[in-house]
Amino acid sequence: MESLRKIDNWPVExxxxxxxxxxxxxxxxxxxxxxxxxxxSVTKPLTAYAALLAVEEGAIExxxxxxxxxxxxxxxxxxxxxxxxxxxxxxxxxxxxxxYSNAGFExxxxxxxxxxxxxxxxxxxxxxxxxxxMTGTDLQGSPAKDGVSTVDDLARFAAELQAPxxxxxxxxxxxxxxxxxxxxxxxxxxxxxxxxDWGLGFEIRDGKSPHWTGASxxxxxxxxxxxxxxxxxxxxxxxxxxxxxxxxxxxxWAAEVWPALTDAILAELx
Numbered sequence: 001m002e003s004l005r006k007i008d009n010w011p012v013e014x015x016x017x018x019x020x021x022x023x024x025x026x027x028x029x030x031x032x033x034x035x036x037x038x039x040x041s042v043t044k045p046l047t048a049y050a051a052l053l054a055v056e057e058g059a060i061e062x063x064x065x066x067x068x069x070x071x072x073x074x075x076x077x078x079x080x081x082x083x084x085x086x087x088x089x090x091x092x093x094x095x096x097x098x099x100y101s102n103a104g105f106e107x108x109x110x111x112x113x114x115x116x117x118x119x120x121x122x123x124x125x126x127x128x129x130x131x132x133x134m135t136g137t138d139l140q141g142s143p144a145k146d147g148v149s150t151v152d153d154l155a156r157f158a159a160e161l162q163a164p165x166x167x168x169x170x171x172x173x174x175x176x177x178x179x180x181x182x183x184x185x186x187x188x189x190x191x192x193x194x195x196x197d198w199g200l201g202f203e204i205r206d207g208k209s210p211h212w213t214g215a216s217x218x219x220x221x222x223x224x225x226x227x228x229x230x231x232x233x234x235x236x237x238x239x240x241x242x243x244x245x246x247x248x249x250x251x252x253w254a255a256e257v258w259p260a261l262t263d264a265i266l267a268e269l270x
Contacts (some may be wrong), residue, residue: 001028003264010257012229012248016151019265022239024159027269036136037245040226041188043147046128046157047105048077048201050120051112052171053127054168059115062200065265066111067104070094076101076108077200078179083107098185098196102144109143125220130133131166132156145226153245158241161234175200176222176236187211187251188227205233212255214262233262240269 007015007030016031020027039046040227051073054060068090075094082092083101092099109120116123123138129137134153140146164172178197185196187203190210197204205213205221212225213233223233229246242265244258 001030001265001270004028004030004267006257006261007031007244007246010246011253012246015244015246017242017244017261018151018155018158019269020155020158020162020241020243022162022236024121024163026155027157027240028197029151031151033155034121034136035245036148036150037066037230037247038226038228039147039149039230040145040228040229040246040250041102042107042149042154042224042230043143043145043230044216045110045138045161045201045224045232046139046147046149047120047143048083048126048175049157049160049167050124050127051108051202052167052175054112054116054123056167056171058114067107068094073108073111074179074200076111077175078102078198079104080180080183081107083148095180096183098180098183098198099187101190102142106142108173111187128157128166129153132160149245151245154243154245158232158234158243162236162239162241176202176204176220176234178204178206189225189255212258214259214266216263225250225254225258231258235266238269239264240265 018029019027066073067081071094075081081104082090083103113120137149137153176199183195197206202222218237223237225231227250231247234241
């Protein structure tokens with residue numbers, strides 16, 4: 001895809017990207033797609049997928065208690081547990097605010113470890129990474145932010161997010177629909193959003209502005225970006241997904257070039 005060549009002009013040392021169609025086929029790729037990058041918060045969708053598999057396996061339930069008093073697995077996945085951003089302390093009642101929380105995903109990982117008697121990085125490997133052939137991916141610490149992966153591997157995950165083989169379609173559709181509608185909150189890097197819609201582990205674009213996806217992205221677009229200069233989105237209306245990984249931390253440069261890349265990709269697909 002010619003649009004992917006835009007990453008050559010990004011102010012980064014190393015970048016790679018790929019576009020995956022709804023049928024799982026590769027529409028295009030550019031850059032060193034086997035290079036391993038730190039994912040930062042693009043780790044969260046992988047963690048969420050493992051959690052949803054644990055639900056389907058019966059190891060945990062979405063509405064069982066987890067985290068601070070009154071919180072559940074569902075609250076942790078949807079950033080509504082009330083836990084602070086990077087501290088294991090409650091700052092709001094569960095279900096009342098959208099408080100983006102790394103701590104919440106760390107509590108979630110611990111909860112799955114206790115329920116399965118398997119360390120969470122190993123559970124993630126067995127449940128998600130191995131079945132999808134993601135041999136260049138692993139979790140080296142926090143389930144919120146310490147994943148390492150390649151564009152090749154995340155393209156496999158992007159295919160799974162469009163045509164699930166590991167999860168039921170019903171479970172995935174539920175995870176990519178708005179959980180706890182109407183809650184406001186801060187989208188990191190983009191300020192206060194009303195509403196700040198999320199699913200279960202996936203951010204949902206809806207009408208957010210400003211945003212890291214494109215002006216032409218559909219409101220149903222879901223995914224995640226990371227402070228390591230990484231993103232993954234799926235646009236189910238268009239029937240395509242995009243992965244872009246870099247080695248430069250997120251900043252104004254990304255807010256400028258990411259939407260332009262997405263719009264160019266969507267225009268080329270159209």
